[in-house]
Amino acid sequence: MLKPNLSEAKKRTNKEVLTKSFEYTKLDNLKELGSGKKYFIRTYGCQMNEHDTENIKAILENMSYVETDNYEEANLIILNTCAIRENVHNKVFGMLGRIKNLKENKDDVIAAVCGCMAQEEVVVNEILEKYNYLDLVFGTHNIHNLPRLLEKAVSKKEIEIEVISGEGSVLENLPVKRDSKFKAWVNVMLGCDKFCTYCIVPYTRGKQRSRNKDNIISEIKQLVEEGYSEVTLLGQNVNAYGKDLEGNYGLSNLLNDVAKTKIKRIRFVTSHPWDFTDDMIATIKSNDNIMPYIHLPVQSGSTKILKSMGRMYSKEEYMTLFNKIKSNINNVTITTDIIVGFPGETEEDFKETIDLVETCKFDSAFTFAFSARVGTPASKMKETVSDETKKRRLNELNEVVNKYAKIANDKYLGKTVSVLLEKESNKEGFLSGYTDTMKLVNVKASEEMLGQIVYVYINDVKTWSLNGEIRS
Numbered sequence: 450m451l452k453p454n455l456s457e458a459k460k461r462t463n464k465e466v467l468t469k470s471f472e473y474t475k476l477d478n479l480k481e482l483g484s485g486k487k488y489f490i491r492t493y494g495c496q497m498n499e500h501d502t503e504n505i506k507a508i509l510e511n512m513s514y515v516e517t518d519n520y521e522e523a524n525l526i527i528l529n530t531c532a533i534r535e536n537v538h539n540k541v542f543g544m545l546g547r548i549k550n551l552k553e554n555k556d557d558v559i560a561a562v563c564g565c566m567a568q569e570e571v572v573v574n575e576i577l578e579k580y581n582y583l584d585l586v587f588g589t590h591n592i593h594n595l596p597r598l599l600e601k602a603v604s605k606k607e608i609e610i611e612v613i614s615g616e617g618s619v620l621e622n623l624p625v626k627r628d629s630k631f632k633a634w635v636n637v638m639l640g641c642d643k644f645c646t647y648c649i650v651p652y653t654r655g656k657q658r659s660r661n662k663d664n665i666i667s668e669i670k671q672l673v674e675e676g677y678s679e680v681t682l683l684g685q686n687v688n689a690y691g692k693d694l695e696g697n698y699g700l701s702n703l704l705n706d707v708a709k710t711k712i713k714r715i716r717f718v719t720s721h722p723w724d725f726t727d728d729m730i731a732t733i734k735s736n737d738n739i740m741p742y743i744h745l746p747v748q749s750g751s752t753k754i755l756k757s758m759g760r761m762y763s764k765e766e767y768m769t770l771f772n773k774i775k776s777n778i779n780n781v782t783i784t785t786d787i788i789v790g791f792p793g794e795t796e797e798d799f800k801e802t803i804d805l806v807e808t809c810k811f812d813s814a815f816t817f818a819f820s821a822r823v824g825t826p827a828s829k830m831k832e833t834v835s836d837e838t839k840k841r842r843l844n845e846l847n848e849v850v851n852k853y854a855k856i857a858n859d860k861y862l863g864k865t866v867s868v869l870l871e872k873e874s875n876k877e878g879f880l881s882g883y884t885d886t887m888k889l890v891n892v893k894a895s896e897e898m899l900g901q902i903v904y905v906y907i908n909d910v911k912t913w914s915l916n917g918e919i920r921s
């Protein structure tokens with residue numbers, strides 16, 4: 450049993466980051482382990498978590514497991530969890546209750562928890578105490594060991610726990626079963642060293658480590674060959690790409706090189722304002738295949754709260770960057786993340802956040818109530834905002850955010866925009882996709898048009914989506 454360890458997870462050293470390659474040969478004697486069996490996997494977290502699920506699916510299918518979307522008929526259930534806020538914990542523990550019922554009524558069910566919650570010492574202790582009917586817990590640093598761990602879990606009665614709390618390595622060559630045939634996630638940077646005081650990610654994902662650029666470029670070249678039109682470069686703090694490598698090669702250089710692969714659309718998330726350079730603005734501006742869409746989390750409009758969050762910029766510095774991006778990149782969309790109810794946030798601080806939203810008029814924003822995470826510095830701060838006040842502030846903020854989301858969308862009425870048609874819409878006979886600026890568009894089109902980039906004339910505007918018709 451290897452349990453997570455918070456103090457190990459907090460450590461940062463200058464030790465060299467190892468790059469490991471997934472060894473398919475290790476699978477050889479396990480290729481039939483899942484023969485005749487079905488797996489169910491549920492994903493609770495961010496894009497990186499979703500991408501991990503794509504790797505897990507491919508590993509399982511290489512072991513002959515077949516996917517099902519009904520957990521009740523699965524022989525293997527995996528919950529790929531997220532630790533960012535308490536409400537995800539509640540959902541996961543609720544699901545564990547249902548799995549208990551299932552296991553009581555059905556033999557031959559293996560249940561596993563992985564992802565960021567598995568990296569939390571408190572969670573694993575709770576699992577051992579109350580949910581020890583589970584078969585397997587594994588972390589974010591050892592997905593590649595899944596075949597061996599499953600073999601153990603299948604043959605043994607007690608719960609198998611393997612969670613590594615180190616700084617992490619870089620894994621190359623993991624198999625992947627991508628959700629989409631048209632757009633793909635590509636990890637460029639793993640972990641995070643920013644240690645924002647509220648955030649658990651640096652403890653669940655290890656230290657900031659960049660993938661070698663040649664590996665990234667060859668993955669993207671292969672995606673182009675396979676017919677993919679869009680890549681999203683992923684990192685918790687993607688702008689810091691390369692800072693942990695030798696030389697001066699950063700995200701701006703990487704974006705330039707990715708642009709040369711001729712992939713039609715390039716996106717990247719998430720940008721921390723601290724590392725957003727002028728070079729990046731110039732690169733986005735000069736490459737038509739880098740999309741004019743930037744997710745730039747601000748978190749708060751109060752410099753006092755930003756300081757306490759450890760964000761390393763003031764409200765004014767954020768505004769300066771925001772304006773620079775807006776005035777330099779034609780037609781750019783900027784979205785953000787905001788937390789309300791951080792310890793010490795007064796009505797005045799909250800008003801500054803509202804004022805910032807009124808000034809920036811974001812195209813949209815993800816808004817959250819502060820949730821104390823064990824092990825983070827903010828969890829030791831005195832909570833000064835009641836749940837009721839957090840809820841009220843969140844509602845007030847959402848009203849302003851929604852107002853500007855609608856105003857931003859209104860500007861599209863009567864315009865023609867390019868859209869990558871990526872999936873069937875909820876409405877029969879309609880497909881949906883996103884504009885270069887990340888606006889969701891629904892359009893009447895036949896299934897054969899999936900994967901195409903088409904021009905759409907927008908004739909109807911909602912707060913969160915646009916409707917239109919194809920113009921050839």
Ligand code: SAH
Nearest residue numbers: 647648685719746786787788817818819820
């Ligand atoms: N790496 C990204 C954020 C990842 S988490 C970045 O730095 O921008 C996504 C969002 O969740 C954060 O931007 C923040 O707004 C929110 N969040 C993170 N920790 C939180 C917490 N403890 N309580 C509430 N919201 C939180």
Ligand code: SF4
Nearest residue numbers: 641643644645648650
């Ligand atoms: Fe968390 Fe901050 Fe790192 Fe984003 S930059 S993952 S909010 S610590």
Ligand code: F3S
Nearest residue numbers: 494495531532533565
């Ligand atoms: Fe959640 Fe882990 Fe992503 S905590 S937001 S799944 S990095």
